[in-house]
Amino acid sequence: MDRDRTIEKLKQQIQAYEALLKQLPFSFTYKDSETNWSIMKKEENMISSNEQEIIDTSFTMQYNMEHLFEYIEKQLLSIIDLITHHIVFINNEGVITLCNLQTARDFQVVREDIIGAHIRDLLKIPDDQIYLLQTLRTGRVMKNKEVFNNNYGLLSTQVIRAENGEIQRVIGTFEFLEGVKRSEKQALAGRIAAGIAHEIRNPLTTVRGYLQLWKSRSDQEFSLLVENLLIPEIDRANKIITDFLRIAKPNSSATEIYLLNDLCSNYIRSFLSTEALFHNVSLTFHTHKNIKDHSIKVDREELLQVFINLFRNSLESTKHAGLLKLQIDVKKAGDFVLFVFKDNGGGIPKGVLRHIFDPFFSTKEEGTGLGLSVSRKIIENHQGTINATSDQNGTVFYIKIPLFK
Structure with missing residues (x-):
């Protein structure tokens, strides 16, 4: 994966810096204000002789892990935006650090606004129903878990840990199936609608025509029955069929x-x-x-x-x-x-x-x-x-x- 290659490259760079600093015969402390990285080199065992001074030195390099993850996430952004599933990263406080464009589109949010917000602000459900938070609490990952909350789909989670075992990120991938479920329902509705339309509409039209003819030739009481009950009921049935067809037919609006x-x-x-x-x-x-x-x-x-x-x-x-x-x-x-x-x-x-x-x-x-x-x-x-x-x-x-x- 590109993420693994990026991490390995960064490790190699750090090892090279360590090797270089070991060659320096003096101690120092350096802190970069922009990246928040700090480097310290301390003299520890200094042994002197008449001929030469032998200096055994060691140093530690400390760096902000959060900054490292932010850097990697920026590199990943253009890649995950090409993916049509939802991808969300949260940190160890449940705060969103990264989400792809598809997530923002489906939840109808501005991505820049949701980055830095808690995951509950995106999902709009209680914390105990958010599986990313469950993974954060327990450390147990999930694979293709079927989700039935406000959004229907398959969820998988993964964790990224620091060297001390602490969870730094929980990654959630969500295959959004709400559209698939909706399409299946719409397809079913279309098949039912088409069947009802073809089987009922023509007979209803014929019956309505005969009732109108009967109305003109019958007594007043039956005329009122036809006018106030039978014809309105047939008109109602026709309206239902029209609504069925409106669901089933492709867009033919006169815009x-x-x-x-x-x-x-x-x-x-x-x-x-x-x-x-x-x-x-x-x-x-x-x-x-x-x-x-x-x-x-x-x-x-x-x-x-x-x-x-x-x-x-x-x-x-x-x-x-x-x-x-x-x-x-x-x-x-x-x-x-x-x-x-x-x-x-x-x-x-x-x-x-x-x-x-x-x-x-x-x-x-x-x-x-x-x-x-x-x-x-x-x-x-x-x-x-x-x-x-x-x-x-x-x-x-x-x-x-x-x-x-």
């Missing part, structure tokens, strides 16, 4: 370029304000100044559908909990626009939160479990991401969509 201020203020805010008024919901919609003059390329009808789905979910979560309050903030975050959708509902239990974007997952008796799954599909079709956090004070959804350049 256009919109100024963020116009899109948010004149379209999304306008529609949601009407819905909020109708349902007696308190809505606060705030756009930050830093989105001015920025644009995004989206299908605005699909993007609006995402906010309608979030609105309806929040409305149902507070149906028996008093007045619903919604707060939507829009701001620029790097090369993205960030939509923060917050409600004051009862929150989502942790065991449920991890599944809310799964197709067909629903805690509601009449729910299809497609609203949030469709929403994620829409956002992903726009090269964006959608995530959620929740506690007893409510739920917050974070939507990020690339700015148009």
